[in-house]
Amino acid sequence: MNSSIYNALTIFHTIVAEGSIAGAARRLQMASPSVSQSLKLLENHIGLPLLNRTTRKMELTEAGHRLIDSTQNALQSLSTAVETVQDLSEKPKGLVRMTVPHIAYWLLFEPRLGEFAEQFPDIQLEISINDGTVDILKQGFDLGFRFGNQVEEQMVAKKLTEPFRLGIYASKTYQQKYGLPNTINALQQHKLIGFRFATSNRVMPLTLQDKGENLRIEMPMPIIVNSLVVAKSAILQGVGIGRFFEPLMAIQPDKQKFIPVLEKHWQSFGALYIYFMQHSQKVGRIKAVIEFFTTTE
Known part of the structure; x- marks a missing residue:
């Protein structure tokens, strides 16, 4: 494999990782036309298109998928080997x-x-x-x-x-409006700030521990978020009772504004x-x- 094809493969992988030629150009600190030219060189060398390009999106062709899968580890290993030797000096x-x-x-x-x-x-x-x-x-x-x-x-x-616990907290504002539950059954009458996982797009269930068992609790959710920053803000404003990692709450400068709820039932996280x-x-x-x-x- 000559150096021009190696460079073209590296640029192709960067295009796929960034999702666009412009993104690859920024990351590689190259001009966009140079990135496009490199892609064309690789496609001509292989004899097949590697990407389907429209004004809205870019998708791998079957040949593109196969090339990515078959060269990803090899390119990474080669790059690592070179850097490892350079690091000696x-x-x-x-x-x-x-x-x-x-x-x-x-x-x-x-x-x-x-x-x-x-x-x-x-x-x-x-x-x-x-x-x-x-x-x-x-x-x-x-x-x-x-x-x-x-x-x-x-x-x-x-x-x-x-491992640490996923805590459940309410604000003083929420306590003044709705009071706080002192049992798991009472908790179900309150409002929960929902949390949606960014990767799976699944809403995280509320799970508590009771007598060695994990209990899944159903509660109304006036708001669902996918960010701990937003979850904390919603708790503080009294939108509902919400979840926040225990060691994370311990370092918050405004932690005194949050009230632990049913602490003995908190779930242990990984x-x-x-x-x-x-x-x-x-x-x-x-x-x-x-x-x-x-x-x-």
Whole structure:
């Protein structure tokens, strides 16, 4: 494979990850016509169209799907191998792209960003906040964060936190209007701020623990959100009773405005993990980020 085809493959993968030629051009810091020309070169070399392009969207053809699936791991491995050798003579530097849910950012990143920047001045972090489950390989990320250690083949997950509870809270405004429930049965007469998962598009059920059993509770939902930031705001304004992670509430500057509800019945949630491609941990800049955030302060 000559260098022009290798470069064209790399650009093609970036187009697919970004969803557009313009997006790929921005990420690669290239002119859009140059990206288009590279795609045309690759299609001519293969003899088949790889993308169906309209003014509204871009979709992979069957040939495009096959090319992505058959070259993704090989390109990543080759890139990693080159970077690993380069790292022998250099201190960690370069861009590290990561997808991070709100809770991981607030608990792990926000308190230590300044420390990281001081320790690794040549590493540039690109942090994409996303509460959904992300395929980091397809989306072009180096690292991801999620609950649980169930990851795809050829990926590694490292534990960052112990399991913690998903708390239920109300505001003083809500308490003054409606009072607070003191039993699970009474809770069902109140309003719940619903939460929809970003990836599955499924509304999270309210589950409580009672005498060793998990109980699913049905409640009216005046509002459904997919962001912890919005959920917190809705709780504070008295829209309903809402869920918020216990360690996250503990670091909120206005935590005194929130009242725990039925605390002894709170559900235990999983631990947070960082996940990444197995071979990528050999790359200096990625290894530095992994080790920094998996090391206790």
